[in-house]
Amino acid sequence: MNITCNGEQRAVEKNSSLNDLVISLELNPQALVAEVNGKIVEQPKFTEQMLQDGDRVELIRFVGGG
Amino acid sequence: MLTIAGTQFSSRLFVGTGKFASSREMKEAVEASGSQMVTVALRRVDLNNPHDDIMQALDRTKIHFLPNTSGARNAEEAIRLAKLARVASGTNWLKLEVTPDPRTLLPDPVDTLKATEQLVKDGFIVLPYINADPILALRLQDAGAAAVMPLGSPIGTNQGIMTAMQVEIIIQQARVPVVVDAGIGAPSHAARAMEMGADAVLVNTAIAVAGDPVRMAGAFRAAVEAGREAYEAGLGKPSKQASASSPEEGMLTPDLDFIQD
Numbered sequence: 502m503n504i505t506c507n508g509e510q511r512a513v514e515k516n517s518s519l520n521d522l523v524i525s526l527e528l529n530p531q532a533l534v535a536e537v538n539g540k541i542v543e544q545p546k547f548t549e550q551m552l553q554d555g556d557r558v559e560l561i562r563f564v565g566g567g
Numbered sequence: 568m569l570t571i572a573g574t575q576f577s578s579r580l581f582v583g584t585g586k587f588a589s590s591r592e593m594k595e596a597v598e599a600s601g602s603q604m605v606t607v608a609l610r611r612v613d614l615n616n617p618h619d620d621i622m623q624a625l626d627r628t629k630i631h632f633l634p635n636t637s638g639a640r641n642a643e644e645a646i647r648l649a650k651l652a653r654v655a656s657g658t659n660w661l662k663l664e665v666t667p668d669p670r671t672l673l674p675d676p677v678d679t680l681k682a683t684e685q686l687v688k689d690g691f692i693v694l695p696y697i698n699a700d701p702i703l704a705l706r707l708q709d710a711g712a713a714a715v716m717p718l719g720s721p722i723g724t725n726q727g728i729m730t731a732m733q734v735e736i737i738i739q740q741a742r743v744p745v746v747v748d749a750g751i752g753a754p755s756h757a758a759r760a761m762e763m764g765a766d767a768v769l770v771n772t773a774i775a776v777a778g779d780p781v782r783m784a785g786a787f788r789a790a791v792e793a794g795r796e797a798y799e800a801g802l803g804k805p806s807k808q809a810s811a812s813s814p815e816e817g818m819l820t821p822d823l824d825f826i827q828d
Contacts, residue, residue, distance in 0.1 A: 507611045526614055532623070533612065534655035543654050559611060561651055563621050565593060566608025566637050567583030567722065567749075567771035 502554035513552055520547035522558065532562050569766055571744050572660075572692045572713040574631070578603050579761065580791040581633070581746065583771025587780060590624040596774055597625065600784035604631045606662055606769065608638070609652055633694065635662040641675070642682035649686055661686065662716065663695040672722040676703050680710060687711035696748055699730035704737045704745075715741060716769065718749035719760065723772045725752025728759055738764045754783075754790030761794025762802060 503512055506522065513522055519542060523530045535542045535550075536559040542550050552558070569576040582602040587593035597605055607621055625632075634652035639645035645665050653659055663686065665678045679695050680703070686693050692713045697703055699717035707715055717734050720726035727750060728734060738745050744766035751757050757768045770787055777783035 507614055509614065526612075528612060534609075534651050536651070541650060541654055560614075561609055561655065562612055563607040563632075563634065563655060564610045565584035565587055565590075565621055566635050567585045567606055567769070 504552055504556045504558055506558045517552050518548050519550040534561050576603050579767040579795055581767055581769040585771055586775035592780055594624045596780040596784040599781045601788045604633050606633045606635050608635050609648055632656050632658055633660050633662050636664045639665050640667045642678040645682045659690055660692045663693050680706055683707055683710045683712050699733035701736040704741055708743050714744040714746055716746045716748040719747050720750030722749045724750050726750050727752055727756035735763055754786045757787055758790040758794035761791055762797050764798050
């Protein structure tokens with residue numbers, strides 16, 4: 502199935518969780534916050550957040566800023 | 568001691584963490600600055616180039632994170648970023664920035680007030696970045712802002728306190744702390760803001776782009792301390808009339824015979 506992650510189309514396996522996506526991207530889940538279809542998902546809930554075909558996922562984190 | 572929303576800060580220098588060459592340089596500069604509050608921004612992860620995470624570079628037991636809403640062009644976008652920032656940082660502190668015009672990065676007063684009202688209701692500790700508008704500062708204070716952050720000059724311009732007259736009025740009127748933010752390009756600018764009675768200053772670009780950011784951070788630390796000390800000591804009033812520092816009695820030389828009109 503296909504999702505959009507940070508604006509890019511991506512194929513993910515069926516029954517993938519948000520955590521599976523984060524791990525496959527080699528990101529540290531501790532440092533992230535996510536939005537799935539505009540709804541905030543906190544890091545502790547990444548594992549139970551299952552992805553559906555067509556989901557829009559945003560992976561966001563802190564960077565240097567003023 | 569500076570107190571904002573019940574939290575005490577022994578340092579009156581807040582530091583932005585953008586534009587540094589590396590996380591390590593940023594960390595060392597923050598340490599040299601003595602700052603206890605740093606601003607951070609939220610961005611999408613660049614999936615093709617995931618960098619180190621800034622949260623790991625800084626010791627959060629010593630340094631408060633002040634997430635900003637940079638990039639927000641209106642109240643709605645700022646509120647979305649604020650909610651993400653609260654989840655990501657675990658703090659409800661927020662530097663509210665609403666900047667619709669990317670050329671000037673000047674803040675939108677109407678949407679800043681609108682977002683402040685909403686975010687205060689949602690339990691945020693809101694420090695809004697504003698133009699140096701004394702009436703707006705009062706309106707934000709009434710709306711529950713924990714501090715106000717008037718600009719010295721536009722973000723990243725290093726022009727200093729171009730808004731001095733309005734900032735002075737804000738300082739005279741405000742019951743919440745006043746943090747002069749943006750445009751502070753040199754330690755002398757920071758000292759001036761502190762001498763005027765600002766409660767704190769926020770500096771980013773001037774430190775981050777310095778030849779030696781760690782030394783510059785130390786220079787800002789000294790300037791902020793000197794400026795605050797001078798304010799508390801009580802500065803003399805400026806005058807156009809000269810007044811001798813040495814006694815005028817018992818001169819050893821006769822008065823010069825200036826021509827008097």
